[in-house]
Amino acid sequence: xxxxxxxxxxxxxxxxxxxxxxxxxxxxxxxxxxxxxxxxxxxxxxxxxxxxxxxxxxxxxxxxxxxxxxxxxxxxxxxxxxxxxxxxxxxxxxxxxxxxxxxxxxxxxxxxxxxxxxxxxxxxxxxxxxxxxxxxxxxxxxxxxxxxxxxxxxxxxxxxxxxxxxxxxxxxxxxxxxxxxxxxxxxxxxxxxxxxxxxxxxxxxxxxxxxxxxxxxxxxxxxxxxxxxxxxxxxxxxxxxxxxxxxxxxxxxxxxxxxxxxxxxxxxxxxxxxxxxxxxxxxxxxxxxxxxxxxxxxxxxxxxxxxxxxxxxxxxxxxxxxxxxxxxxxxxxxxxxxxxxxxxxxxxxxxxxxxxxxxxxxxxxxxxxxxxxxxxxxxxxxxxxxxxxxxxxxxxxxxxxxxxxxxxxxxxxxxxxxxxxxxxxxxxxxxxxxxxxxxxxxxxxxxxxxxxxxxx
Numbered sequence: 001x002x003x004x005x006x007x008x009x010x011x012x013x014x015x016x017x018x019x020x021x022x023x024x025x026x027x028x029x030x031x032x033x034x035x036x037x038x039x040x041x042x043x044x045x046x047x048x049x050x051x052x053x054x055x056x057x058x059x060x061x062x063x064x065x066x067x068x069x070x071x072x073x074x075x076x077x078x079x080x081x082x083x084x085x086x087x088x089x090x091x092x093x094x095x096x097x098x099x100x101x102x103x104x105x106x107x108x109x110x111x112x113x114x115x116x117x118x119x120x121x122x123x124x125x126x127x128x129x130x131x132x133x134x135x136x137x138x139x140x141x142x143x144x145x146x147x148x149x150x151x152x153x154x155x156x157x158x159x160x161x162x163x164x165x166x167x168x169x170x171x172x173x174x175x176x177x178x179x180x181x182x183x184x185x186x187x188x189x190x191x192x193x194x195x196x197x198x199x200x201x202x203x204x205x206x207x208x209x210x211x212x213x214x215x216x217x218x219x220x221x222x223x224x225x226x227x228x229x230x231x232x233x234x235x236x237x238x239x240x241x242x243x244x245x246x247x248x249x250x251x252x253x254x255x256x257x258x259x260x261x262x263x264x265x266x267x268x269x270x271x272x273x274x275x276x277x278x279x280x281x282x283x284x285x286x287x288x289x290x291x292x293x294x295x296x297x298x299x300x301x302x303x304x305x306x307x308x309x310x311x312x313x314x315x316x317x318x319x320x321x322x323x324x325x326x327x328x329x330x331x332x333x334x335x336x337x338x339x340x341x342x343x344x345x346x347x348x349x350x351x352x353x354x355x356x357x358x359x360x361x362x363x364x365x366x367x368x369x370x371x372x373x374x375x376x377x378x379x380x381x382x383x384x385x386x387x388x389x390x391x392x393x394x395x396x397x398x399x400x401x402x403x404x405x406x407x408x409x410x411x412x413x414x415x416x417x418x419x420x421x422x423x424x425x426x427x428x429x430x431x432x433x434x435x436x437x438x439x440x441x442x443x444x445x446x447x448x449x450x451x452x453x454x455x456x
Contacts, residue, residue, distance in 0.1 A: 031046055031314075042097040042198050047314065053356070061309050064091060064310070065090070067081075070142045086140060092111060095405075108151060111195070111196065112194060113151070115136055115191070116191060117129055117190045118190065125233075125242075133284075144287055148182060153173050155171040157171055164443060171416055173193065201364060202256050203256060203311030213367065217231055225337070228430060229370065232392070234253065238257060249413040251392040265277075265279050271295065320451075323451070326455045332445055333449060342396055343364075343367045348362060364396070365396035365397060371431070375429075377412070394413075396456050399453060425438070
């Protein structure tokens with residue numbers, strides 16, 4: 001039986017379903033927003049989802065959420081896991097299409113990962129993978145192979161005080177790779193921790209014209225405000241040329257398609273037409289002749305559907321925006337210059353293949369640019385034009401629902417911040433003046449700023 005035949009019953013099932021819809025849609029927000037603040041707030045389709053995309057959306061949702069399995073297996077559309085992997089499904093890290101968190105100390109990582117590289121410039125101007133363990137450390141393997149080892153995180157507490165005397169503590173992470181099954185790491189190996197960000201709104205961000213991002217960039221600080229946003233310029237494997245990076249913590253991926261194909265390959269061990277090579281190195285001596293899930297292991301059709309699903313995920317609308325405390329916090333957000341990088345509003349351009357995303361005013365609170373956030377947040381690991389201190393401005397939409405959707409409030413690229421206040425206090429570099437002004441605010445104003453952020 002062909003893969004297409006096996007997928008037919010699922011296709012017939014989802015074609016009869018209707019997409020999740022917003023409650024009480026407001027004319028103040030566009031069709032890319034939904035009015036829901038439940039634990040499923042990040043998993044809704046845009047309100048204007050077209051009938052011709054409904055089937056693909058639900059097929060993509062299924063393959064995003066279901067586990068991949070070891071080949072050979074009777075559900076051939078879902079086999080091919082590994083041989084090395086971090087997770088068995090996209091939703092293992094993006095639970096409810098949301099944000100992952102670091103594990104407790106001494107517990108091996110499952111929903112976060114460590115990127116690896118060695119100094120120097122790699123292919124197409126990117127990183128040079130660590131020669132034995134590759135570009136990403138993988139703590140799981142199928143039965144016929146050996147996992148690379150265990151990745152652990154530990155923390156050192158750094159006490160501090162706000163100007164009014166209120167105490168706080170920040171935690172600085174330390175990473176340990178242990179039980180290495182393929183020998184030692186290369187000298188000078190660079191390690192970069194990453195938690196999974198929310199999926200909601202990625203299609204809308206992709207739809208913002210490149211010209212709009214270039215207009216926001218100011219690498220030479222021409223306006224003298226101390227903010228030097230820069231575009232990352234990365235390799236687009238699909239087009240075979242350099243392109244503007246938008247996705248990933250260092251904006252190292254140009255499109256949702258490449259980000260998704262890369263995650264399948266590096267996180268789950270699933271090959272695609274775009275990335276046909278298995279995710280292990282010659283030095284790891286994985287047994288020859290292991291069964292695979294085909295060549296490629298994810299079909300172009302299924303990969304397309306997963307990408308479409310991701311691109312058409314809506315964003316939860318703001319909540320309580322008219323409360324006086326929230327409005328005061330929004331004012332402070334501007335006064336502290338947070339909005340210089342977390343730009344409140346962008347506009348999408350025309351999107352030929354998914355007109356649902358076209359020409360919308362959106363409020364993502366990001367410029368999608370790289371900014372120097374100081375030595376304390378540096379991973380000392382460059383990626384294309386991104387230096388060790390550089391991080392892409394993460395969107396803030398939906399951030400106030402993290403606890404409800406994912407059961408935690410761990411923020412920043414490595415989840416070190418236990419809440420929004422700690423995340424602000426870790427900001428350095430270009431953001432240091434804003435951080436210092438936040439530290440100097442009276443308690444009522446600090447609470448107002450956090451109330452604003454939690455309304456997003």
